[in-house]
Amino acid sequence: MKKIRISAVSYTNTKPFLYGLQHSAIIDQIDLSLDIPSDCAQKLIDDKVDIGLIPVAATLNLPQWEIVSAYCIGAVGAVNSVFIFSNCDIKDVKCVQLDPQSRTSNNLAKVLLKNFWKIQPELIIGAADYSQSADNQIAFVQIGDRTFGKTNQYPFVYDLAEEWQKFTGLPFVFAAWIANKPIPAGFIQEFDKALKFGLGHRKELLKELPQRTDFDLEDYLMHRLDFDLTEDKKKALYLFLDYIKAL
Numbered sequence: 001m002k003k004i005r006i007s008a009v010s011y012t013n014t015k016p017f018l019y020g021l022q023h024s025a026i027i028d029q030i031d032l033s034l035d036i037p038s039d040c041a042q043k044l045i046d047d048k049v050d051i052g053l054i055p056v057a058a059t060l061n062l063p064q065w066e067i068v069s070a071y072c073i074g075a076v077g078a079v080n081s082v083f084i085f086s087n088c089d090i091k092d093v094k095c096v097q098l099d100p101q102s103r104t105s106n107n108l109a110k111v112l113l114k115n116f117w118k119i120q121p122e123l124i125i126g127a128a129d130y131s132q133s134a135d136n137q138i139a140f141v142q143i144g145d146r147t148f149g150k151t152n153q154y155p156f157v158y159d160l161a162e163e164w165q166k167f168t169g170l171p172f173v174f175a176a177w178i179a180n181k182p183i184p185a186g187f188i189q190e191f192d193k194a195l196k197f198g199l200g201h202r203k204e205l206l207k208e209l210p211q212r213t214d215f216d217l218e219d220y221l222m223h224r225l226d227f228d229l230t231e232d233k234k235k236a237l238y239l240f241l242d243y244i245k246a247l
Contacts, residue, residue: 003031004187005049009175010034011144012209012217013073013081013225014053019205020198026190036101037143037175044180051179051191055104056237057244062180068188069177071195072229076171079161080224081147084109085131086139086156095122097130097140104174105143108160111243116167149214170236171226199227 006021008014018034021027035043041058043049044065051068059065082105086093096113098106113119121139124130131140141160142150151157161172177191198205202221209217226233 003029004051004183005031005033007033007035007040007043007049007052007054009037009040009053009073009144011037011081012148012220013144013174015205015209016198016202016221016227017053017071017195018198019201020194020196023201024190024194024197026187026194029187029190038101038103040175041103044178047180050181051177051183053175054178055102055175056173056178056240057104057107059178060241060244062178065178065180066182067176067229067234068179068183069192069195070229071177071192071199071227072173072233073175074171074173074226074229074233075161075224076226077162077165078159078224079172079174080151080159080220081145082108082143082160082174083147083151084139084141084158084160085150085154086158087136087154088139089156090117090139090158091119092137093119093121093139094137095124095135095139097124097127097138099141099143100126100130102141102143105160106141107244107247108164108172108240109141110247111240112160112163112167114247115243116163148212164236164240168236168239170239171230171233172240173229173233173237176229176237 044052
């Protein structure tokens with residue numbers, strides 16, 4: 001049987017899923033690669049993989065796509081790993097430097113800047129050192145493990161999942177398991193079973209992860225992240241795509 005090619009995000013937020021895949025028989029049926037979110041999406045767009053845990057904004061670049069799992073990378077309220085960091089109040093920001101590793105979070109920042117905060121700062125892509133600035137009115141988007149322990153380093157910190165919930169009243173989906181072609185139903189069933197196994201063994205996973213003194217990994221994996229792709233999350237996903245289209 002030809003292996004199903006899968007790309008997954010390599011951040012800590014994906015570790016429960018990876019644990020499940022690597023500790024289940026399905027590992028023999030897949031060709032798994034670990035990538036940063038933007039590369040994950042590009043592989044699916046270029047048909048280099050069949051399924052990707054991709055930033056949901058990237059679905060707008062796919063001619064055909066479907067959600068193939070009951071699980072996702074989501075949050076109900078603050079997620080604690082997707083931020084705008086700033087030296088001034090968001091209303092006073094003149095420039096926002098976008099995260100080169102992100103699609104969804106950059107778009108989420110744009111949606112919130114326009115529709116929630118109602119400001120129009122200059123958006124900078126590809127800044128040489130985008131997460132450093134001596135200018136008090138330049139903020140930056142940053143996601144994933146690189147944000148761990150950073151919230152005390154800036155006077156103004158905006159958790160984008162929390163801000164989205166304030167704006168819409170809905171949870172948020174950062175990444176979902178998306179296929180670019182029909183996938184056999186039997187495989188999807190086994191795939192979801194493996195993901196569920198990983199989520200059920202987060203306590204064991206935490207023992208394997210390097211411990212940090214500046215970030216509560218247990219709180220992050222057990223409480224901040226919300227992995228079930230609920231109806232409210234699906235509603236939020238499609239609403240978010242509509243907002244992106246209107247940017």
